[in-house]
Amino acid sequence: MYIQLDFESEIPIYTQLKQQIIAGIAKEELRPNDALPSVRSMAKDIGINLHTVNKAYQQLKQEGYILIHRQKGVVIHPDGVEPADDAYRSTLKSTLRPLIAESICKNISKEEFAGYVNTLFAEFKKEGNDK
Amino acid sequence: MYIQLDFESEIPIYTQLKQQIIAGIAKEELRPNDALPSVRSMAKDIGINLHTVNKAYQQLKQEGYILIHRQKGVVIHPDGVEPADDAYRSTLKSTLRPLIAESICKNISKEEFAGYVNTLFAEFKKEGNDK
Amino acid sequence: MYIQLDFESEIPIYTQLKQQIIAGIAKEELRPNDALPSVRSMAKDIGINLHTVNKAYQQLKQEGYILIHRQKGVVIHPDGVEPADDAYRSTLKSTLRPLIAESICKNISKEEFAGYVNTLFAEFKKEGNDK
Amino acid sequence: MYIQLDFESEIPIYTQLKQQIIAGIAKEELRPNDALPSVRSMAKDIGINLHTVNKAYQQLKQEGYILIHRQKGVVIHPDGVEPADDAYRSTLKSTLRPLIAESICKNISKEEFAGYVNTLFAEFKKEGNDK
DNA sequence: GTGGTCTAGACCACA
DNA sequence: GTGGTCTAGACCACG
Numbered sequence: 001m002y003i004q005l006d007f008e009s010e011i012p013i014y015t016q017l018k019q020q021i022i023a024g025i026a027k028e029e030l031r032p033n034d035a036l037p038s039v040r041s042m043a044k045d046i047g048i049n050l051h052t053v054n055k056a057y058q059q060l061k062q063e064g065y066i067l068i069h070r071q072k073g074v075v076i077h078p079d080g081v082e083p084a085d086d087a088y089r090s091t092l093k094s095t096l097r098p099l100i101a102e103s104i105c106k107n108i109s110k111e112e113f114a115g116y117v118n119t120l121f122a123e124f125k126k127e128g129n130d131k
Numbered sequence: 132m133y134i135q136l137d138f139e140s141e142i143p144i145y146t147q148l149k150q151q152i153i154a155g156i157a158k159e160e161l162r163p164n165d166a167l168p169s170v171r172s173m174a175k176d177i178g179i180n181l182h183t184v185n186k187a188y189q190q191l192k193q194e195g196y197i198l199i200h201r202q203k204g205v206v207i208h209p210d211g212v213e214p215a216d217d218a219y220r221s222t223l224k225s226t227l228r229p230l231i232a233e234s235i236c237k238n239i240s241k242e243e244f245a246g247y248v249n250t251l252f253a254e255f256k257k258e259g260n261d262k
Numbered sequence: 263m264y265i266q267l268d269f270e271s272e273i274p275i276y277t278q279l280k281q282q283i284i285a286g287i288a289k290e291e292l293r294p295n296d297a298l299p300s301v302r303s304m305a306k307d308i309g310i311n312l313h314t315v316n317k318a319y320q321q322l323k324q325e326g327y328i329l330i331h332r333q334k335g336v337v338i339h340p341d342g343v344e345p346a347d348d349a350y351r352s353t354l355k356s357t358l359r360p361l362i363a364e365s366i367c368k369n370i371s372k373e374e375f376a377g378y379v380n381t382l383f384a385e386f387k388k389e390g391n392d393k
Numbered sequence: 394m395y396i397q398l399d400f401e402s403e404i405p406i407y408t409q410l411k412q413q414i415i416a417g418i419a420k421e422e423l424r425p426n427d428a429l430p431s432v433r434s435m436a437k438d439i440g441i442n443l444h445t446v447n448k449a450y451q452q453l454k455q456e457g458y459i460l461i462h463r464q465k466g467v468v469i470h471p472d473g474v475e476p477a478d479d480a481y482r483s484t485l486k487s488t489l490r491p492l493i494a495e496s497i498c499k500n501i502s503k504e505e506f507a508g509y510v511n512t513l514f515a516e517f518k519k520e521g522n523d524k
Numbered sequence: 525g526t527g528g529t530c531t532a533g534a535c536c537a538c539a
Numbered sequence: 540g541t542g543g544t545c546t547a548g549a550c551c552a553c554g
């Protein structure tokens with residue numbers, strides 16, 4: 001699992017880390033019960049503070065992506081992630097709305113936008129059939 | 132133009148204000164050359180700090196949504212918004228990517244996701260039935 | 263609102279702080295929309311680090327006790343706390359179980375135990391009718 | 394005596410083990426002079442570290458639940474457990490207090506809470522119908 | 525070795 | 540002024 005961080009980005013590092021791990025799960029590069037590096041080694045690997053890694057891990061745990069196991073350390077949640085509920089769907093739409101408003105203003109058609117969605121879904125799914 | 136702010140949201144108020152104005156433009160409730168309230172009156176209307184409105188306006192100006200005239204006040208950009216360039220398309224995809232990764236993990240299908248995109252595009256288009 | 267911490271206790275400081283605030287809400291000393299001190303001033307008041315206060319506040323926010331408002335600062339959740347769901351009831355029973363097992367071993371009768379529950383409920387309710 | 398551990402719990406394993414043994418005593422599944430597996434075999438049986446079992450046993454001994462003989466091995470205390478003293482009653486109330494505060498906030502009535510206490514007492518008593 | 529807690533000091537974004 | 544982020548170093552509980 002390679003982690004790519006952009007330290008110049010306005011997106012907090014711990015959020016970037018979270019997103020990369022979630023992306024890894026979506027791509028099935030990370031599967032249920034797979035181990036994740038300890039906070040210390042992950043922090044050392046990517047050259048950030050251990051508290052920053054810990055914050056990412058805590059949020060992932062809280063959102064049901066990972067489990068912090070007393071013996072096995074940190075692992076991808078064995079039961080998979082909870083399917084989306086209505087609350088999530090509603091926040092998803094709220095997040096999407098301003099993106100779409102902006103796109104409309106900038107003359108991006110519904111078809112073009114849908115194309116990107118397609119491409120991105122494919123990006124996650126294509127790698128998920130081996131390893 | 133009604134502005135709806137959520138002061139408990141984690142999204143900064145100036146960003147919410149920006150998004151609402153952009154949404155207004157997308158819906159064509161706000162059309163080229165339409166006047167926007169002055170920084171001062173907008174701040175007073177919605178009960179927020181002057182600086183907050185100013186920050187939103189400055190960014191909208193910078194992104195080509197509005198013009199700020201010393202005399203005529205603030206108006207929606209008469210020439211419309213610049214169409215998206217490659218840089219914008221690329222940041223759009225970068226924004227969409229983690230959203231889609233999360234959705235995949237939470238068992239939201241491409242079709243469901245595309246459905247939301249459709250609905251949201253329709254939401255903006257239905258009220259602006261001509262031009 | 264007086265905060266009493268025991269720095270010798272094995273219970274983490276941020277947990278003690280959380281419990282005291284929850285107790286304040288239970289006693290209705292703290293009511294919906296009441297303001298809580300900022301992390302900095304609370305930290306200074308009780309002589310602990312601001313990050314420790316922050317951790318308590320974050321958890322209280324996450325559990326729906328408080329709201330972190332962009333303008334008003336930190337306030338008790340205006341809608342009150344979410345009523346218990348099944349998950350909470352089940353963890354409550356799991357917490358109670360070992361307490362009761364221990365009590366049985368130590369010859370504390372059901373009646374005595376129930377007496378303490380009664381006393382404690384009264385302790386919270388008695389102060390809640392004025393102020 | 395079956396031991397059920399949750400390695401994903403935030404409750405330390407040695408504490409869980411202690412609680413299960415205490416629960417066994419409360420249910421009278423474990424009676425005075427009953428033998429407990431040695432540290433070594435208990436550790437092997439439930440697949441945990443030797444030190445963890447040892448820590449649980451030491452605390453149980455210290456609290457008067459068991460005796461550890463060099464030769465006879467580990468047995469449930471022949472004289473039964475010391476009845477609660479004032480110190481214990483006071484810590485019991487301190488433990489109960491935040492639980493009750495939380496319950497009040499979450500709209501759990503005194504009656505409902507007392508119901509759980511009743512149920513749990515019954516849970517322990519029903520299986521130990523004599524002595 | 526692990527994660528959890530606490531402290532401390534710094535910078536930044538927000539209002 | 541506020542809270543949010545990040546870093547750093549320390550100690551402890553756990554297994």
